Amino acid sequence: DQQVKQNSPSLSVQEGRISILNCDYTNSMFDYFLWYKKYPAEGPTFLISISSIKDKNEDGRFTVFLNKSAKHLSLHIVPSQPGDSAVYFCAASWPGGAQKLVFGQGTRLTINP
Amino acid sequence: DAGVIQSPRHEVTEMGQEVTLRCKPISGHDYLFWYRQTMMRGLELLIYFNNNVPIDDSGMPEDRFSAKMPNASFSTLKIQPSEPRDSAVYFCASRDERGSTDTQYFGPGTRLTVL
DSSP, X not given: OOSEEOOOSEEEEETTSOEEEEEEEOOTTOOEEEEEEEOTXXXXXXXXXXXXXXXXXXXXXXXXXXXXXXXXXXXXXXXXXXXXXXXXXXXXXXXXXXXXXXXXXXXXXXXXX | OOOOEEEOSEEEEOTTOOEEEEEEOOTXXXXXXXXXXXXXXXXXXXXXXXXXXXXXXXXXOSTTEEXXXXXXXXXXXXXXXXXXXXXXXXXEEEEOTTSSSOOOEEOOOEEEEEO
């Protein structure tokens, strides 16, 4: 049972354009969401997060949007750069979840010059 | 800080052999997590420790898998006997309970191939 789903295994975007990565979740108890970025042969690194009390969080070129009613979040990257090419994982946690994170399957983003 | 350290980075073994993966968390972190990454299932949590004590091992696939954390700076994940379906990338991550977010810091992973 995948509680966090990233339905697009891959996404290709032209350099300079906007990249939008999507994530859906099923557990309404989730109250904190994170995005991780992973380069080949490296571990995932934290990118940006959002609490369920917010619907938007920005950090430079990266913005995460949360739609609680739809149980959906998205990561926007503007403008996209070649160095953004990586696998992006969405993750969620919940109060009383004892520090556990539930990850999606990941989306491979390729930025084309 | 050197970050989370894992060894070996790559392991190739034959079916039936014992495999031991090692992890050194970031100094001062209270939590240690073991994950497995596969194409089909993405990142799955196998087990995690708090202050060296196993808290939740519900993600461990079967009895062939075991994990220990003898002290705050070292943990092992052992597979005995290994099978081809265990081939995956295994990550260790750590977290500081005093941190303001649920951010976990990952090591570079161990790519395991069981022939």
